[in-house]
Amino acid sequence: MQIKDGVTWYTKKEVFAVVHARRLALDESQFEDWQKKGIVPLGRKVGRGRGKGVEVVWSAAQVGLVCKVCALRQQQGVRGVAAQCTIPVWAWLYLGEESGVELTQLRRAMHTWAQRQAQESKKEAKERAREMVELVGNDTSSEQWRYARRKIAEALYGGKPAGEQIGLALWEVYARTRQANGPAEIALTPELLDLYEEGRRLGREVLLQERKLSDQRWWWARHIQLKAVKEYGEQQQRYSQETAGSVVAEVFAVDMVGTLLSSACEDVAMALGMEELLLKQKDQVVRERFGVDWWMERVRSVRLEVKQEVSPLVLLDGSHPGGLRLKEVVST
Incomplete structure (x- = not known):
């Protein structure tokens, strides 16, 4: 040593x-x-x-x-x-x-x-199709659910851009006249899952390309993920209460730490995919909202500072709850 x-x-x-x-x-x-x-x-x-x-x-x-x-x-x-x-x-x-x-x-x-x-197995495609239909479906027709699961699984297993086919299938199990599943702020609609699928697909495509992504693109992906986690964490208890007893209650009541570990690669890929969509976006207002141009053009380095924090509150067992405070130090 x-x-x-x-x-x-x-x-x-x-x-x-x-x-x-x-x-x-x-x-x-x-x-x-x-x-x-x-x-x-x-x-x-x-x-x-x-x-x-x-x-x-x-x-x-x-x-x-x-x-x-x-x-x-x-x-x-x-x-x-x-x-x-x-x-x-x-x-x-x-x-x-x-x-x-x-x-x-x-x-x-x-x-x-x-x-x-890059290529999902038939089993994986069927499982993800089932999950997507259960998230969005607020129409109770079992025949429509089976149809949607089959069409989505076919699209996913095909390995081709399938956003439109997935979106159309999800509309078969979604009724506009009924309340959408999920919290009001994160209504689980076909449009939302369509956008999610497009970001997921683009993220994988970007990662498989030969060209090397700039450091700035990785830093922005982390920045947007940390921002999303922070905002979600602040509202998680309310989301959990709002969806209690519903078909998606488990989605909004899961242990966040455990979920973040298992989905880390998926989250980064999704951020890179959304970044790709933003870089192609011609609406300057949208681009500025997410700061994508500033990060690509101005940022020279980013360092994430992590500090252990202990709350002054005392739990029943005499311990103090703790957590990590994350701070991005950005140099331009």
Whole structure:
């Protein structure tokens, strides 16, 4: 180990020693495969000094990330590549640069994830079609629901732009004369899910393109996701109360932290897709509302500061509730 500028750095041999000391399994081939996919960091090349060449080292935060991936695979059965990609992406989103995840790794992880999402299986297409129909459907005709599920599953499994076909199918189970499912501020209408599907599709397409996305585009995607999470978190209790007892009650009563971890890659892809839509948007008012031009043209670097906060309130067990306060430090 070596300490430089207050950061402890580990060689590969030392990384493996830390992992194995925690009774976690990891071999050379698995480590290299994860590096290629962006699941674990590539490390940083540093000089050995006195003409002894270079070696690759990892920060303490990066070693912790490697251990986390190993632990989730070994102890919780997280073995799917797409699921493993969510770990570094979640860390970059909500823990920032201190997590040890750099944009180089993030790009690899998101590209790997997008490759796994490029073609949905029939089973996945049917499951997502069922979820979409249940979210939007406020018409009780079982025949219409079956028709909509079938048409949406066909569109999703086809692997082609299917927004229009999905939207038309959802209108079959949605009645304008009835109240939409969900809170009043987030009415689950065919238009909303149509927009969601378009953003999702565009996000995957952008990630699979050969051209490299600028740093600014990744920073904006994180910015808009953090903003959405903050705004939703402030209203979550009200949304939960508003939808209690309804068919979508579970959607608005879930544990936010757990949901954010499992959906990290999906959320970043969605943000990139919406960003693509905004960059093509000719309405300047809409573009300014989301600040997309300012971020693309003016922002030079972004650092996410994370601070642990403890509330002065005392719970019944004598503990104090705590949380993380996230602050984006933007340089122009």
